[in-house]
Amino acid sequence: MLKKLLVLVLSLALMLTAGGMLLAAEGDQEANSGSRTVAEDRDQEEAVQEEETTEEEEEIEAVEEEDEIEREDEEAEGFGPPSNLRKGKGQEFGRRGLSGLQNAFERVSANGSSVAQRVLSRLIEAAGDVASIAQTLGDLTDEELDELDEAAEEELEAEAEAAMEQAEEDAELAEEDKNNTMKGIGRFYKNKGNSDDAIRAFENAVQYSPKDIETYREIGELYQTQGQEGIKTFVKGKKPNFDVQPRVENGRTLVPFRALGEAFDAAIGWDQDTQTVTFEKADTVVQLSIGELTALVNGQEYQLDVPAFIDNGRTVVPLRFIMEALNANVDYLADTQMIIINE
Numbered sequence: 001m002l003k004k005l006l007v008l009v010l011s012l013a014l015m016l017t018a019g020g021m022l023l024a025a026e027g028d029q030e031a032n033s034g035s036r037t038v039a040e041d042r043d044q045e046e047a048v049q050e051e052e053t054t055e056e057e058e059e060i061e062a063v064e065e066e067d068e069i070e071r072e073d074e075e076a077e078g079f080g081p082p083s084n085l086r087k088g089k090g091q092e093f094g095r096r097g098l099s100g101l102q103n104a105f106e107r108v109s110a111n112g113s114s115v116a117q118r119v120l121s122r123l124i125e126a127a128g129d130v131a132s133i134a135q136t137l138g139d140l141t142d143e144e145l146d147e148l149d150e151a152a153e154e155e156l157e158a159e160a161e162a163a164m165e166q167a168e169e170d171a172e173l174a175e176e177d178k179n180n181t182m183k184g185i186g187r188f189y190k191n192k193g194n195s196d197d198a199i200r201a202f203e204n205a206v207q208y209s210p211k212d213i214e215t216y217r218e219i220g221e222l223y224q225t226q227g228q229e230g231i232k233t234f235v236k237g238k239k240p241n242f243d244v245q246p247r248v249e250n251g252r253t254l255v256p257f258r259a260l261g262e263a264f265d266a267a268i269g270w271d272q273d274t275q276t277v278t279f280e281k282a283d284t285v286v287q288l289s290i291g292e293l294t295a296l297v298n299g300q301e302y303q304l305d306v307p308a309f310i311d312n313g314r315t316v317v318p319l320r321f322i323m324e325a326l327n328a329n330v331d332y333l334a335d336t337q338m339i340i341i342n343e
Contacts, residue, residue: 101127104155115147123159130163130170131177134184137163138191145192153192160185164201179208183215195222203239210237210342213331220336233319235263235341244314246339252306253339254316264341266326270315277308277315279322286325288317297325 101124108116119140126132137160148156167173167181182205189198202219206212216234223232231246231253233239240263246255257277261268269278275290287296288308295302302325308317323330323341331340 100155100158104152108149108152113147115144116149116152119144119148119156120152123156130167130173130181131184133159133163134167134181134188136184138184138187140188140191142191156188160188164204168204175208179205179212182208186215186218190218190222195225198222199226206234207237210234210340213333213340216333216338216340217336220333220338224336229337231337231339233339233341235260236265236343238263244311244316246319247311247316250306252321253319254306254308254311255319256314257308257317257322258315260317260319260322264323264326264328264343277317279326281326284326286322288322290315295321295325 101120105117105120105124108120122136123133126136137156145153163181164185167178170178173181182201186198186201186205189195189201199219199222202215202222206215206219209215220232231248233242233246233255240255240259242256242259244256246253248254257279258268261279264281266279266281269280270276271278277288277290279286283298285296285298288304290309291307293304293307295304302321304318304321306318308315310316319339319341320330327343329342331342332338333340
């Protein structure tokens with residue numbers, strides 16, 4: 001009897017234990033089921049939010065694209081701001097930056113003419129390329145220049161000076177590009193009626209292209225508009241610093257021998273005892289004595305039309321004979337009285 005009672009107690013204990021374990025398992029299952037439901041709800045909410053964000057971004061991009069197309073259409077017609085004034089593009093413009101031109105553009109956009117807008121727009125688009133800037137300035141018509149207000153004109157002149165300075169200092173810029181830059185700026189100043197600055201720019205140009213006869217003609221015409229008279233001489237693109245002005249004797253131009261020789265990179269000499277001047281370059285030696293109509297070139301005698309002589313304490317010599325004896329090329333522009341000498 002006692003044994004049956006013990007068996008019954010043990011059976012009840014086992015049943016209670018099994019029931020507790022079953023209840024615990026069901027509780028865990030319900031808890032896990034609840035966790036999965038919360039996670040699923042959170043994922044669904046995030047997906048909805050992401051979808052809404054994507055739609056908003058697409059709407060913003062569509063608006064920006066429409067604005068960009070509209071700006072490009074305006075710019076193509078010359079009325080909109082150039083592309084390198086948008087989105088931080090083209091922040092470098094030589095030494096000056098874009099701020100001055102941008103301010104001028106914004107001002108004329110509000111108050112100025114469409115012509116002025118197009119002019120400034122083209123200049124801003126050329127930012128950083130001095131040759132393009134100079135060409136744009138040089139191609140401006142009288143009508144376009146007349147449409148610019150005083151502040152815009154000052155800004156254009158400032159950009160012209162900055163482009164000229166940058167071209168001179170840029171060691172990597174080709175000589176041809178330097179020449180074209182200076183000529184473009186020279187045309188700009190000439191079209192504005194500023195002959196002084198036009199001459200300065202054109203004289204800079206021939207330093208980089210000393211055989212550019214057409215530019216010398218431009219310079220000569222500007223000299224004439226200023227009433228400059230007398231003979232003007234250029235040696236390898238530069239004007240020698242003559243302390244005595246060139247003069248014509250018996251149809252021959254005479255110039256100070258020292259300044260001429262130094263400009264042509266020739267070695268020069270003076271013998272006080274024999275009153276003889278000497279030019280030496282490469283394998284050629286030229287000798288002239290004061291007052292003598294005979295000259296020596298490598299020891300061989302040549303007859304002169306006019307001798308060397310002393311003028312106001314300076315020895316002057318026949319320019320063409322000396323230069324041709326040193327194998328130089330001499331061009332004479334009779335209409336503007338300009339002598340162009342090159343190797």
